[in-house]
Amino acid sequence: MPETKETILQLTKVSKIYKSGSEDTAAIKDIDLIIHKGESIAIVGKSGSGKSTLMHVLATLDRPSNGDLIIGDKTTTELKNSELDKFRNKKFGFVFQQFFVNPRNSCLDNVVLPLVIQGVSPKERKKRGEAILEAVGLLDKAKSKANDLSGGQKQRLCIARALITNPEVVFADEPTGNLDSETGKIVIDLLFELQRKNGITLVIVTHDQDLAELCDRQITLKDGKIIQKS
Amino acid sequence: MRIFDIIRIAQGNLLRSKLRTFLTIVAVFIGTLTLSLTNGVGNGVKVYVNKQLGNLGAEDTLVVQAKQTNQNPVSTDVVKYNPDRQAGTFNIVLLLEKDIQKVKAVKGIEEVTPVYMVQLEYISAGEDKYTVTTNQYIDGLNIDMASGRTVKLNSASEITIPARYVKPLGFESEQDALNKTVTLAFKDSKGELVEKQIRIVGVQQNSLLGNLDTSIGVPLAKEILDQQTLGIPQLEGRYQALLVKYDSSFGVEKLEELKKTLDKKGYFAQTIEEQVGIVSTVIDGILMGLNILGAIALLAASFGIVNTLLMAVKERTREIGLMKALGAHGRHIFAIFAFEAISIGFWGGLFGILVSILIGSVVNNVASQTFLKDFVGFDLLRFPLIPSITILLGIMILSFLAGALPSIKASRLNPIEALRYE
Numbered sequence: 106m107p108e109t110k111e112t113i114l115q116l117t118k119v120s121k122i123y124k125s126g127s128e129d130t131a132a133i134k135d136i137d138l139i140i141h142k143g144e145s146i147a148i149v150g151k152s153g154s155g156k157s158t159l160m161h162v163l164a165t166l167d168r169p170s171n172g173d174l175i176i177g178d179k180t181t182t183e184l185k186n187s188e189l190d191k192f193r194n195k196k197f198g199f200v201f202q203q204f205f206v207n208p209r210n211s212c213l214d215n216v217v218l219p220l221v222i223q224g225v226s227p228k229e230r231k232k233r234g235e236a237i238l239e240a241v242g243l244l245d246k247a248k249s250k251a252n253d254l255s256g257g258q259k260q261r262l263c264i265a266r267a268l269i270t271n272p273e274v275v276f277a278d279e280p281t282g283n284l285d286s287e288t289g290k291i292v293i294d295l296l297f298e299l300q301r302k303n304g305i306t307l308v309i310v311t312h313d314q315d316l317a318e319l320c321d322r323q324i325t326l327k328d329g330k331i332i333q334k335s
Numbered sequence: 336m337r338i339f340d341i342i343r344i345a346q347g348n349l350l351r352s353k354l355r356t357f358l359t360i361v362a363v364f365i366g367t368l369t370l371s372l373t374n375g376v377g378n379g380v381k382v383y384v385n386k387q388l389g390n391l392g393a394e395d396t397l398v399v400q401a402k403q404t405n406q407n408p409v410s411t412d413v414v415k416y417n418p419d420r421q422a423g424t425f426n427i428v429l430l431l432e433k434d435i436q437k438v439k440a441v442k443g444i445e446e447v448t449p450v451y452m453v454q455l456e457y458i459s460a461g462e463d464k465y466t467v468t469t470n471q472y473i474d475g476l477n478i479d480m481a482s483g484r485t486v487k488l489n490s491a492s493e494i495t496i497p498a499r500y501v502k503p504l505g506f507e508s509e510q511d512a513l514n515k516t517v518t519l520a521f522k523d524s525k526g527e528l529v530e531k532q533i534r535i536v537g538v539q540q541n542s543l544l545g546n547l548d549t550s551i552g553v554p555l556a557k558e559i560l561d562q563q564t565l566g567i568p569q570l571e572g573r574y575q576a577l578l579v580k581y582d583s584s585f586g587v588e589k590l591e592e593l594k595k596t597l598d599k600k601g602y603f604a605q606t607i608e609e610q611v612g613i614v615s616t617v618i619d620g621i622l623m624g625l626n627i628l629g630a631i632a633l634l635a636a637s638f639g640i641v642n643t644l645l646m647a648v649k650e651r652t653r654e655i656g657l658m659k660a661l662g663a664h665g666r667h668i669f670a671i672f673a674f675e676a677i678s679i680g681f682w683g684g685l686f687g688i689l690v691s692i693l694i695g696s697v698v699n700n701v702a703s704q705t706f707l708k709d710f711v712g713f714d715l716l717r718f719p720l721i722p723s724i725t726i727l728l729g730i731m732i733l734s735f736l737a738g739a740l741p742s743i744k745a746s747r748l749n750p751i752e753a754l755r756y757e
């Protein structure tokens with residue numbers, strides 16, 4: 106458990122309603138949640154229970170229909186899209202189930218994409234890119250096309266990409282979903298190791314009970330509502 | 336994002352589907368080539384015409400004609416008879432001695448000379464006879480001479496001939512023709528052939544504007560016309576036009592005023608430049624038509640750009656979604672696609688202009704050795720820098736506009752939906 110209980114993300118009465126045809130479906134309803142700096146938290150629940158939606162709202166990828174997201178001391182409802190873009194770029198890192206690497210580009214190019222978006226100089230990008238590739242054990246693949254990597258290597262590449270900006274929070278949506286259990290374990294171990302070392306807050310969406318148990322806390326969702334916190 | 340990175344990503348994207356990019360560039364290239372070539376011809380002809388007009392001379396001379404009542408030769412109007420409005424050949428209203436007096440009385444007019452329009456039978460310097468036309472020399476007119484000089488205004492025994500007559504008349508060269516005597520023949524009013532011996536004092540450079548006829552002095556023209564009209568009441572003492580010298584200190588406004596005064600009195604006045612300038616108006620019209628063709632080709636090409644970019648946006652939806660999730664602003668995405676569109680326009684436009692310049696120099700070379708051989712200083716195609724750059728910039732703006740719709744579409748993609756896109 107982290108000693109400081111500084112709040113980094115807070116949801117107050119947040120709902121997300123999707124309009125599909127004439128019907129409205131609430132993917133998440135009235136969620137109140139506080140996430141502290143440096144903790145790791147698992148979001149679990151059945152398929153369709155709203156896990157991804159909750160993560161997207163927390164990560165400013167989606168705006169809540171009702172309620173507020175507060176990051177640090179800022180209420181995001183009042184911020185413009187371009188300011189949210191900046192938040193995501195500087196403070197957040199992302200790991201997706203489907204990897205989302207650009208297969209034609211080299212590993213180094215993939216890993217420095219957040220820095221390209223940030224406007225960091227090419228020289229600095231290369232330096233930091235190589236350092237983070239080394240940390241995930243892919244330095245020898247720096248010049249290889251991302252397409253040539255195995256699934257596990259791709260996910261390690263994504264972890265490197267998520268961490269290259271020294272983010273405060275890393276969001277991972279089913280990071281082991283496309284990996285066999287052995288590879289999945291290697292990737293998860295790496296993720297937790299880097300998280301602890303850098304004091305990063307980790308939000309993981311997962312089906313995998315073993316993975317969820319590794320986290321400091323678990324939140325279980327059912328039909329868009331939190332039914333259990335631990 | 337750095338501009339450098341936006342350009343790098345855009346270029347990388349263009350190179351990703353090389354064939355598609357290439358074909359889109361080809362479409363722009365064809366449009367630009369058409370436009371640039373028509374512009375090249377336009378500039379070439381204009382420069383030549385202006386050069387010819389620029390040293391036309393006779394700046395303070397107006398050509399005055401009677402206002403024509405029956406401009407349209409197939410007019411079905413029934414016009415009231417007016418004994419003063421005498422019609423000559425082709426129903427052209429001619430001018431009388433009293434018209435000369437009337438025009439002379441207008442303030443600002445210093446000298447009035449009738450135009451003695453004569454018809455010649457042939458010109459000959461020995462055996463062979465050739466048909467020929469002639470104009471009476473206008474005071475101060477700069478005729479481009481290949482050799483010798485223009486005729487003296489008051490000479491009755493001098494002629495200058497266009498360069499194309501030199502060889503047929505049996506002279507060695509333009510120099511050789513000088514001071515040689517030729518026979519000029521015309522029919523008098525009774526239909527009898529009259530021959531006159533005249534001295535060649537100069538050979539005229541071939542030109543597209545005027546300069547096509549031989550040129551003789553005023554007394555000679557008058558003498559011939561008098562013999563041709565003697566005893567024919569509807570032609571005798573009647574003239575198709577008057578050459579009017581006006582006060583040389585007149586500016587544009589005074590000249591317009593003078594023309595208006597003449598107009599009120601029933602005359603139609605034009606400067607020599609205006610008379611010749613009609614040629615360039617016609618040329619302008621033709622070139623405008625050709626330019627429209629080029630513009631249509633470019634319009635078609637810009638739809639190609641729209642299409643190419645829409646496909647690119649679709650193909651790269653996930654990539655765009657990822658960039659947005661990682662914090663790229665909408666305007667960054669917009670800039671990437673807009674830059675791709677502008678690049679397509681730039682390369683297509685640049686190659687189009689370069690190839691048109693290449694074609695132009697080849698055509699100019701061939702032309703100056705063949706069909707434009709006699710027109711010294713006439714480059715059929717000209718590509719001045721500023722219009723070429725204007726065309727290139729115009730095409731880049733056009734491609735930007737064509738790329739705007741796909742670019743906006745890309746910039747507005749929702750990151751989650753884009754990432755979910757299969």
Ligand SMILES: Nc1ncnc2c1ncn2[C@@H]1O[C@H](COP(=O)(O)OP(=O)(O)OP(=O)(O)O)[C@@H](O)[C@H]1O
Nearest residue numbers: 123124125131132151152153154155156157158159
């Ligand atoms: N863009 C959308 N439009 C309409 N409905 C949506 C949209 N996104 C999600 N939903 C609905 O919201 C609910 C929650 O979806 P969500 O993706 O958050 O579930 P999940 O818990 O992540 O499921 P899984 O474990 O299968 O990934 C579902 O019923 C889903 O159909």
Ligand SMILES: [Mg+2]
Nearest residue numbers: 156157158278
């Ligand atoms: Mg999900």
